[in-house]
Amino acid sequence: MGTSRMFRIFVVLGSAFMILLIIIYWDDVGASHFYLHTPVSPGPKVPHPVPQKRPQTSRAPSFLSDIDAFVNQFLEPGTGEPTDAAPADTSNQSEKAEERYIPRREWKIHLTPLAPELRDRQEQRRRLLQEMCANDSILFHGKNRSFDDIPNKELDHLIVDDRHGIIYCYVPKVACSNWKRIMIILSESLLQEGVPQRDPLAIPRDLVHNSSMHFTFNKFWKRYGKFARHLMKVKLKKYTKFLFVRDPFVRLISAYRNKFELPNEDFYRRFAQVMLRRYGNQPTPPASVDEAFSLGIHPSFSHFIQYLLDPQTEKDMPFNEHWRQVYRLCHPCQIQYDFVGHLETAEEDAEHLLRLLRVDNVVEFPTSSRNLTASSWESDWFSTVPVEARRELYKLYEPDFRLFGYEKPDSLLNE
Numbered sequence: 001m002g003t004s005r006m007f008r009i010f011v012v013l014g015s016a017f018m019i020l021l022i023i024i025y026w027d028d029v030g031a032s033h034f035y036l037h038t039p040v041s042p043g044p045k046v047p048h049p050v051p052q053k054r055p056q057t058s059r060a061p062s063f064l065s066d067i068d069a070f071v072n073q074f075l076e077p078g079t080g081e082p083t084d085a086a087p088a089d090t091s092n093q094s095e096k097a098e099e100r101y102i103p104r105r106e107w108k109i110h111l112t113p114l115a116p117e118l119r120d121r122q123e124q125r126r127r128l129l130q131e132m133c134a135n136d137s138i139l140f141h142g143k144n145r146s147f148d149d150i151p152n153k154e155l156d157h158l159i160v161d162d163r164h165g166i167i168y169c170y171v172p173k174v175a176c177s178n179w180k181r182i183m184i185i186l187s188e189s190l191l192q193e194g195v196p197q198r199d200p201l202a203i204p205r206d207l208v209h210n211s212s213m214h215f216t217f218n219k220f221w222k223r224y225g226k227f228a229r230h231l232m233k234v235k236l237k238k239y240t241k242f243l244f245v246r247d248p249f250v251r252l253i254s255a256y257r258n259k260f261e262l263p264n265e266d267f268y269r270r271f272a273q274v275m276l277r278r279y280g281n282q283p284t285p286p287a288s289v290d291e292a293f294s295l296g297i298h299p300s301f302s303h304f305i306q307y308l309l310d311p312q313t314e315k316d317m318p319f320n321e322h323w324r325q326v327y328r329l330c331h332p333c334q335i336q337y338d339f340v341g342h343l344e345t346a347e348e349d350a351e352h353l354l355r356l357l358r359v360d361n362v363v364e365f366p367t368s369s370r371n372l373t374a375s376s377w378e379s380d381w382f383s384t385v386p387v388e389a390r391r392e393l394y395k396l397y398e399p400d401f402r403l404f405g406y407e408k409p410d411s412l413l414n415e
């Protein structure tokens, strides 16, 4: 008993060490490979020593899977030996062996290349972001600071998945529940009868938004102490980073509908009462949301906009995340996002992104059947808001409009 246990530990440690070595030297192998294929001078073509190089690169992954198979033999009791009499047929045997040695996660094989439009679209969004960050005509608080100057508490929207090397900056009211669900599934932290949950929609809503389910950058401090910043920067460099955005005004309508048109005790007490008191001629608003709704009292959209424009609001506390600007949540000028999704093209973007992350074999983006706030409703919603207030509101959200390529809503602003 004791020796077999020791042996197992030895095998696992040994394998881990070998894998570590491979990871450490992987970059070098990749680099030399690349170097050999890059013509150094544009002279006459000489035959490349390609055939010599080729086997090495293709051997490495199979070597890895050999280790996997080797370790699995020891770790999985019972599967090491065929239980029934070994079949004489060798082709069947090899078939079986192949089945057993398939690594647990294989990348999905795509027969069609990614549509060039999708690739171009991402290229454009990333380039726009870079241009806007470099353009001095667009200014906002914190634009010039370095990543090190961002306080930890402002990094609480960056969810990290070390298993797949992914960082997601969540923006509330932009399909964030579904992307958080996907991050939970990828992290394999939620077990369903002993196996990781695989169905995004099976994760209950309150769990999705429970911060204990997500490992965010601001928690690094607790775990890694003074190495936290250094590690964050390494991860930001190596991992694939993404976020999803939407038209800023439509996002505000969506936030209002979700938090103030539906009874929400928390938001009623923290925000609706303040709005009613300040702008709604209600010195003593009803004590609970149920009471208020039964009396037909809730702040109007116009009150909500007034609240956002009131300088007192930010003095009391920073904007709530549901209406805080994306540039304040995700720091797009300090973090170079690899993928910028738009809610307006959510389905295509989700497919593209999951493929880019190489997790489209693990999880699918849930298609939403909910009634999304549409941009065509904008003029109706803003009809109660004075034009002057609309213009001020645009100024407040202008960086989001420009960083992410949303057109200035001239028809609303020039009435």
Ligand SMILES: *[C@@H]1O[C@H](CO)[C@@H](O)[C@H](O)[C@H]1NC(C)=O
Pocket: 089, 091, 092
């Ligand atoms: C291989 O095994 C399958 C069952 O696993 C069996 O149905 C089939 O007849 C076998 N093939 C040969 C060529 O023996």
Ligand SMILES: *[C@@H]1O[C@H](CO)[C@@H](O)[C@H](O)[C@H]1NC(C)=O
Pocket: 131, 135, 136, 137
């Ligand atoms: C910055 O943005 C302004 C307004 O969009 C534009 O006119 C200008 O050319 C930009 N500057 C640079 C350097 O891109």
Ligand SMILES: *[C@@H]1O[C@H](CO)[C@@H](O)[C@H](O)[C@H]1NC(C)=O
Pocket: 136, 140, 141, 142, 143, 144
């Ligand atoms: C940011 O830098 C630009 C020039 O690079 C400067 O004009 C601007 O005042 C700076 N803004 C802040 C908030 O420091």
Ligand SMILES: *[C@@H]1O[C@H](CO)[C@@H](O)[C@H](O)[C@H]1NC(C)=O
Pocket: 206, 210, 211, 212
């Ligand atoms: C979040 O989850 C933790 C543990 O799963 C639980 O203790 C806590 O009460 C939850 N918080 C909320 C706000 O639901």
Ligand SMILES: *[C@@H]1O[C@H](CO)[C@@H](O)[C@H](O)[C@H]1NC(C)=O
Pocket: 371
């Ligand atoms: C979505 O909501 C709008 C207005 O609230 C309504 O007119 C429309 O029929 C709804 N659409 C669906 C598919 O439920």
